[in-house]
Amino acid sequence: MTDDDAVLLRTDGHAAHLVLNRPRAINALNHAMVKRIAGALTAWERDPAVATVVITGAGERGLCAGGDIRAIHADAAAGTTASAAFWRDEYRLNAHIARFSKPYVAVMDGIVMGGGVGVSAHGGVRVVTERSRVAMPETGIGFVPDVGGTWLLSRAPGELGTHLALTGAAVGAGDALLCGLADHCVPADRLPEVLAALATDGAQDVVKRYARPAPAGELADHRSWIDHCYGAGTVEEIVGRLLDSGEPAAKEAAQTILTRSPVALKVTLAALRRTAELRTLEEALEQEYRVSCAALSSPDLVEGIRAQVIDKDRAPRWSPPTLGEVTAEQVERFFAPLAGTAGAAGPGGTEFAHVFE
Template identity: 70%
Template sequence: MTPGTEPVLVRTEGRAGYLTLNRPTALNALTHPMVDILAAALDAWAADPAVETVVLTGAGERGLCAGGDIRAIAASARAGTEEAAAFWRAEYRLNAAIARYPKPYVAVMDGIVMGGGVGVSGHGSVRIATERSRIAMPETGIGFVPDVGGTYLLGRAPGELGLHLALTGAPVGAADALLCGLADHHVPAAALPALLADLAADPVRDVLARHVRPAPPGELDAHREWIDPCYAADTVEEITERLLTHGAPAAGQAAATLAARSPTALKVTLAAVRRARRLGPLERVLEQEYRVSLAALRHPDLVEGVRAQVIDKDRQPRWRPATLAEVSEDDVRRSFAPLGPDRELRLPPAAGDPAGHDPRTSPPA
């Protein structure tokens, strides 16, 4: 392999270990080998006293990571192979490892950060957004359901903001990411080179004090007057009806967005986010998401959604079933059915932490 073409660049400088997702032409979309490289580096650095801080960035100018390689996932679904399941198993284990990492894990969420990109950044202990950040879990648009711990993160957002983002897949900027708990700090994009260099020499706390600035104004807080009451409804049908009749133009736009999404994915996502709120630690939610992801792999909407949005790009998916009314409660329940003892993803909580303590509540070193 030619130097510099590795899918993840791994290096150390001073007190920091740097991980750079390096598929810029694919907007750094994650593959199984990339997940394995990240996991191996994190494992090695956890035991290396010379590495005091881990820093994650993305190559190129467009963003950190657009998500998992959905073309490969759809190909696995069409062929009926185990490749997608193996990828998700490794990816979700990595997400859990990031959340429990014993050293500061600084994720630079600059530009586009979607799906799997949220998984490798949103569980970190120090999550930095910029004015260029566009952070989203857009899975319902391809007939899938938020995963990589996305239902955990969105389930903890204030009010019903997380459910709005989960169902519509709408992207948010820095201020709204801070409001929803998807990021911790805003740093201007122009300051990132200095911040990355400083992390090699100084503790994270000192570096943040130098570079963190107030984020540009967001939008979501002003929309809570319609988001919270509309998304508090029991069903997707009622949510849609409330959005349509509320009167706020943005509520009507959200209803139009939902009308274009996979009906099955919408109903399963609603259940997944609400179940995630009750499950406790991230590991239990990832285990649930693994069941849901494998169910989506068997459903025709995933392949059709990827075809319409990514392969043919006609933006005209033919969902099956085509309407919310045709998706039954039994259809939704099947997405959460146990996989059997040999198929389940089982993730132990952090050692000595059975309650699932969230490391983000601890200040960075």
């Protein structure tokens, strides 16, 4: 498969289509795909014949399972910087999607995780189906939510975003709508009709015409303990509240969190709290860029991908292995300016403003 084959571009009437085309990898994104999507969006934004852009995924399994983490593992293990270049272009793409001047319809059918959220949930018209499973599962591989995930999750109702970020839990259509990750639910078997109608009709009109009530979610019924437990100031206190709540689902969440990278958990909580105070998605992406680049030199990223994807033994050896051993200095390192850059290390710093020029 060539780089061009991995993202298919076509037009149908007034609609331009991006089709992620790596179905065997659930359309995982690599650097070439990001560049091809970015180039197409720039061209279509200037093309008066294009009224709507639509992104879908090839195959039956999902829109996109995330970034190509095998490549990130190889890069981190070798101590090289290819991943930093990939993230720079990927985060620029996320920002472009968020401010795209024409309707951008994201068909979030099936699995939509990590980088898949980045190319969909920032769009103007976000469609889920009864098959959707949406997640930011980064803490399970020793990483931290990126692609604007901290921006999206920090703005979910109450502490729902904190729950999803720390556990990495996948949600269905109803909960994706509740958390602000999607706008409409369309039955999967009606998607071909939606795509055909977009050739001639306006995006919002088409999607509303086919939208139906989403299958019931689970999170609304858990808001009381989620908001109380995840409102704590530290990950340790969150886990303690979850275990003490008496709710079986809360205990299960605590047990899940305790399998995740302790460093990634603490950095994720700090990132969410900082992002909640930021003014723009671009500021959040700048912060995520610092965090992601720092993660490249963290042993947990290499180890997490090894355990979950390379060897698949599901037994990561985190360093340090417990939450109590993670120091404030270790967490703060993820938010510091990168070597060779100027600007403040705090939230909203401008040292990466050039990323969004």
